[in-house]
Amino acid sequence: MSMDGALGDPGGGTESPPRASGSGASFEVHLDVFEGPFDLLLALISKHKLDITEVALSQVTDEFIAYISERSDDWDLDQVSYFLVVAATLLDLKAARLLPSGEVEDEEDLALLEARDLLFARLLQYRAYKEVAAIFAARMTAAARRFPRRVPLEPRFAQLLPEVLLGLGPAEFARLASLALAPKPPPKVSTEHIHAPVVSIKEQARVIAALLAELGRASFRQLTVNAADSYEIVASFLALLDLYRDDAVTFEQVTPLGDLYVTWTGHWDADSVNELTESDG
Amino acid sequence: MSSEPNPQDPGDLQEPEDAALLEGPGLRASLEAILLVADEPVPVVVLAQVLERPRNEVLAELNALAASYTAEARGFDLREIAGGWRFYTREDCAPLVERFVSDAQEVRLTQAALETLAVVAYRQPVSRARVSAVRGVNCDSVMRTLVLRGLVEEAGTDPETGAILYRTTGYFLERLGLASLEDLPALAPFLPEDIEDIEDENARS
């Protein structure tokens, strides 16, 4: 999957870090070590030796998206949804930077600023817990060097223990055992045992591109109304990110978590769309 | 209290007539003996009750005892961990003790488990959904592992959402070598205030 980072303004790009370009390239950091989108963002920001600022977010947006795209084959739904929420915010922010900078007056900009502040807040929050987690680890290592006294009672004292009262008969005891031994109902919404059905992102990209070329503009909801399942929706979103990167679409989201509108830029013709299915796969 | 008979009168420890109750062993020896048989941390209040002494007197003696063990460079130490007092081996004896107790190694926690534990520790009681929202990643299976390890336990359900809530355990304090949750390191003070709302919005279930 090509990643030439054609995502508009590369964020002022004075620094030119090793970018993920071409299918083989990857980040210096191992891909699968991130504990979620905030972890990834922090890693990217610190990789560029930036503070947590608006500029930093904008600078790492491309890499964040590239990371998602690169891993799109082995996401599970639980994981990817969190990344996508963050990705959507990042893209909004990135897009907003292209606007002429002036006084922020209208509702949309305010909502965007709010979304940005929220993202910062959550990022800082996550960082705080991460730091504390490191302290926990160090403390555990230190504490493991002290062994508590935990030995059986001397027989003379053990004899003093009062008789145990079980308070139930054999039949009740067996019932209790059956309950205790019964497999626990899996905690709800766990998808870790589900193997994601194969949904091709390229295929979704083709479908969406075709739809958009026709409609011009549509909400994400509209575009996925016929999706067979949530995996297809996720694939559609990832496909949109690809299209966005390739400058084929633009996004608009009026309120955080509100409907995402997608507009066909018209930079693509039918051939480009068809190439999608052939480029790789 | 003064005229109270010893309820456990063992036969040959005759009538402690005065308030000091213990003719035989002093407070220090009594504490040493009790803590020697305890297999979990013993709260000061329990010690005070058994010894029939004021709590602050017992606490002062415990601290003095711990200090003397340290001053004498003994191989054991008295520490207040997880809400109670208990004998521990001294840290510099660790290599030897490890060699002696073969099954000593505690399982190391993953980064995911540590982060989840951190959020639970500072936010308890807290639901899985909320922890997931803070970390930006699903924590169902990590939470299950923490429960299995005894570091975290269920603590009822959220009255509004019905979601199961979690809190840290006494074993968690033991693993961290903390006397109580109040001894947790301060969470970085720059946490934004309005974060609560965000989480509620994102918290599914």
Next chain:
Amino acid sequence: MSSEPNPQDPGDLQEPEDAALLEGPGLRASLEAILLVADEPVPVVVLAQVLERPRNEVLAELNALAASYTAEARGFDLREIAGGWRFYTREDCAPLVERFVSDAQEVRLTQAALETLAVVAYRQPVSRARVSAVRGVNCDSVMRTLVLRGLVEEAGTDPETGAILYRTTGYFLERLGLASLEDLPALAPFLPEDIEDIEDENARS
């Protein structure tokens, strides 16, 4: 061994310059640490081995240590019983310890303890890790309680994992009013086969 520092000297225990392994703690502290965690009497030969010191040196130190505890009227005592050394509570502290022990224990078992007991009864011999996996909750401390109360006992180790296995005792049968394990009522027959797999997956150790 000639340049060895006096292990009884609490002040400057540092630097045994010879090959004797102990950079930090001296022989006295080392013995105290090891005996603190020993759950059964430890023969001198074992101590000598762990400490890499001659047996007679270790024995001399043990005797000196025991004598000093007595001289200082400590609540604990070091004694050689059944071929090994172990900490014991001092005799004149016994009444207090008895009170502590009998006060601390409930007559009734907790729900968690009953469930754990049930799993052990129907799955014995079984490791703690497996019981924890079945219950989804750590059961280490509950198992200790069951052992303490005489309902469960150790039954060797798992040949594969080396984990300690547990089984129920005669006292358990007695409390349940059964003559033998065969009299345990059969379980409801709905247990699926694959529960084994789940457990194996979760069982650490």
